[in-house]
Amino acid sequence: AQSVSQHNHHVILSEAASLELxxxxxxxxxxxxxxxxxxxxxxxQLLLKYFSGDPLVKGIKGFEAEFIKSKFSFNLRKPSVQWSxxxxxxxxxxxxxxxxxxxxxxxxQLTVLP
Amino acid sequence: xxxxxxxxxxxxxxxxQQVTLSCSPISGHRSVSWYxxxxxxxxxxxxxxFSETQRNKGNFPGRFSGRQFSNSRSEMNVSTLELGDSAxxxxxxxxxxxxxxDTQYFGPGTRLTVL
Numbered sequence: 001a002q003s004v005s006q007h008n009h010h011v012i013l014s015e016a017a018s019l020e021l022x023x024x025x026x027x028x029x030x031x032x033x034x035x036x037x038x039x040x041x042x043x044x045q046l047l048l049k050y051f052s053g054d055p056l057v058k059g060i061k062g063f064e065a066e067f068i069k070s071k072f073s074f075n076l077r078k079p080s081v082q083w084s085x086x087x088x089x090x091x092x093x094x095x096x097x098x099x100x101x102x103x104x105x106x107x108x109q110l111t112v113l114p
Numbered sequence: 115x116x117x118x119x120x121x122x123x124x125x126x127x128x129x130x131q132q133v134t135l136s137c138s139p140i141s142g143h144r145s146v147s148w149y150x151x152x153x154x155x156x157x158x159x160x161x162x163x164f165s166e167t168q169r170n171k172g173n174f175p176g177r178f179s180g181r182q183f184s185n186s187r188s189e190m191n192v193s194t195l196e197l198g199d200s201a202x203x204x205x206x207x208x209x210x211x212x213x214x215x216d217t218q219y220f221g222p223g224t225r226l227t228v229l
Contacts, residue, residue: 032216044204044220051216090157100147100208100218101170104157 002027004093006105013081014113021076021108023091030096033074035065038107039087047089050074061085083114116141118207118221126227132193135224139186139207145169146188147218148180151202160203163188164210192226200228 005024013019025031035047048059055067065076074091091105119138127133139146147170148160159172163182180190186207192199202225206218 034217036220043222046217046219049217092157100145100162100164100206100210100216101159101172102147102149102157102218103159104149106156 002031002093002095002103004091004103004105006089006091006108008108009106010109010111012111012113015083016080017112019076019078019081019085019110021089021091021110023074023076023105025072025074025091025093025103027072027093027095032094032096033065033067034092034094034102035059035063035074035076036090036092036104037087038090044090047076081110081112083112086110086112118205118219120203120205120221120224122224123222124225124227126229127195128229129195129197131195132191133195133226134189134191135203135205135226137188137190137205137207137221139188139205140219143207143209143219144186145208145210146182146186147206147208148188148190149204149206150174151204151223152200157204160190195228197228199226201226 003026007022033050036044037047038044050057050067058064089108092102094102121136145164147162151157162170166182177193182188202223204223205221208218
């Protein structure tokens, strides 16, 4: 069975700091990769996704992620965080052809201090 | 375009009862998946429905079941509720097409509390 690891459970940053959240998965086949965000009191929203092609994908609100196949990783980055980025971030993996059955990581709570 | 809607938003039940949760997908979306979110286990896949048929199932007991109607709306049912079933139940819909269209969009969830 596939699994997804998010190594950072809670990250605290000051505004304007750079962000990188790690995500590693264990599955040897072709995968579809996602980052979702859950803002306080809101539902899960899609930040960005990777299906194929350019391994560097850009999402909403200035976020980007890089798929490194050799490392089974899909790390999320943002050059300068804002207070409004405070939220919980989830990495999710779906097998190619079965992207509707996602395996989620445990989530990373990001707190941005003003 | 309206997002995924789930009803009810909050539900309180007692052990041994059964519960039915409802999900209306985004207009035009044909696939509905259900997930359970708890503090201890995180987000876990329950099952997925497409064209009124269950396509995939997660590792949950048979007390958890679901169905999909011809208009793509879906319901999930939990029978003989246990305390451990207290969770946020999320519904996600997808066009279920090829490639990038195979992306899930989530609803606000139904918060189930079992007493």
